[in-house]
Amino acid sequence: MKTLKQLLAGRTRPLAVVAPSDTVYHALTVMAKHEVGALLVLDGEQLVGIFSERDYARKIILQGKTSKETQVSEIMSDKVAYVTPSVSLDECMALMTEKHFRHLPVLDDENNVLGIISIGDLVKETISDQKFLIAQLENYIAG
Template sequence: MKTLKQLLADKPKTLAVIAPDDTVYQALCVMAEHNVGALLVLQGGQLVGIFSERDYARKQIRNNRSSKETPVRDLMSARVAYVGLNASLEECMSLMTEKRFRHLPVLDDAGQVLGILSIGDLVKETISAQKFLITELERYIAG
């Protein structure tokens, strides 16, 4: 199975990010442009939150303000779970399942963002690893 470093290397090099003072409308446009379901919210290069489709769907209606007026900071999730490069895929999946979120930032030891993984990235890699294992076992059995 691949490491987190290998998974991140397979993803696009450009991260989809937004600033906390940018509008929700701008965030939705960036999400559509990058075809992603969540954006890292960075301020001064540091991770300060994450903004997801779920944040928009669950919080914007209660906000009763226009998306063109509402800053991302009003809807983003400020408490962000993250992992380092040494985390296993199983640990990532367990954390995402337990905490019920679908996007997980990966940070280095200095707190710099290295990338973001989706539950889809992890499931895809798990299926790929299982297919490889099945193929190898079939070869072994067949002799």
């Protein structure tokens, strides 16, 4: 069973992060540049929150705030669930489905940030694994 450590090992692009003092507008530009739906919020090296499109929609748009005047710290989710690199993709997907999370940070045993996993990452990997298995079965059947 593949683990998050194995999935993260294949990543080449840098982790997209913001600081709690950054404006929401800045965070949105980072999200657009990196084509992601969530950002980890780091105070130095310490994970202090996560900022997502959902946070923006619920806490800026619906409350009539402005993204250029609001700091990320005011609207980020600061009670952050996370997973460790030893967690399997299936376990991670089950947790995300059960808790309705679309993104989860991956932290090591010393709470160092290793990356972030999205439900889309897990779905893509699952589809890839299934295609491989189907090809193997087709080859076996064809003899």
